[in-house]
Amino acid sequence: MNKKISFAGPWITQKEIDYVIDAAKNGWYETYDMHAKKLENAVASYLGVKYGIATHSCTLALHLATAALDLGDTDEVICTDFSWVATAYAISYTGAKPVFVDIDPDSWCIDPQAIKKAITNKTKAIMLVHSFGHPAQMDEIMNIAKEYDLRVIEDAAPSLGAEFKGQKTGTFGDVGCFSFQGAKIAVSGQGGIFVTNDEAIYKKASLLASMGRTDSKAEFWSDMLGYQYKIANLTAALALAQVERIEELVAKKREIFSWYYERLKDARGLKIIKEKKDCKSNYCYPSILLQDGLSLSRDEVLKKLKALNIHCRPGFPRMSRFPVFEARYPNPQAEKVEKRGISLPSAGNLTREDLDFVCDSLLEIIE
Ligand SMILES: Cc1ncc(COP(=O)(O)O)c(C=O)c1O
Incomplete structure (x- = not known):
């Protein structure tokens, strides 16, 4: 069997090992x-924001966000149908309803026009x-948010390192x-970070993330129902x-994408998803859409690749189909990606040769 071509995985250097050893030796007591x-400060300063709260996972950071914004069971939140379910569950944890x-078929990010049509008085x-490191259309989205408060x-x-219009x-x-x-x-196994420029949101989220502990009336006093969401120091x-190396990590992902693009841009039977105008993608997961009418289904293509030890991922199923949710719209673009989307391997240990093997194999399979 040839070398395992992993879908994803980090690029770890001596720096990461040194930092973990330092934390194991010195990250105790005071x-x-x-x-x-340091992680919170490094991410905040890299992004140019005021506040960061590092958490056990991004799911928990998202829950801090929905909770700190006081979402509740009479509220609706307009949400993309194409994501890992953590996105939507973070809304549901508060009792609010994801709609x-x-x-957008070119970026696989939420379609601003679809947001506008879904707004109700709730x-x-x-x-x-x-999605997958491609920036959403933030100008249009922020304009809609402003117009409808x-x-x-x-x-x-x-999407760490991705940019929309330079931001x-x-x-x-x-x-x-x-x-x-x-x-x-950028990895730590499990981990996440919440960032904001709003002091009130930051203060509320910080309290929620540390069991509502204020010490206001006694040591260990808690003033609100909170959670134990702060990241472990070792993690x-x-x-x-990794964050201190983020530019290098983004450059590597962009290089991997450029190799795929060169080989696949004119290929028949597929469309490669490329950053849109004004966007800098970090190409966390380089992806393709198989065209309609191929003799093999997407899952058959994935199976044949797997038999060659090439590990890809299918597009996410639409979350609106999950039993815990309700579908209000059919979302045909998300359906296409659900049925015909593939994310290609872009692990940190892959070489140009590996990627050529992926492309040769893929093209042969779909021909
Ligand atoms: C779009 C999206 N949101 C949220 C998450 C949840 O992140 P975590 O696994 O750190 O909780 C993921 C992780 O896979 C994701 O891809």
């Missing part, structure tokens, strides 16, 4: 959260995703949330090293 604090809308917020949460889980994703809305889960561009040390 400096028990030293790496977590799923369609995506709509309180927009939850968008910078809606809050904006950016699920920026995979980093995760910094446009009321809150942005990133993931350091092991398949993301933060790994994320910190």
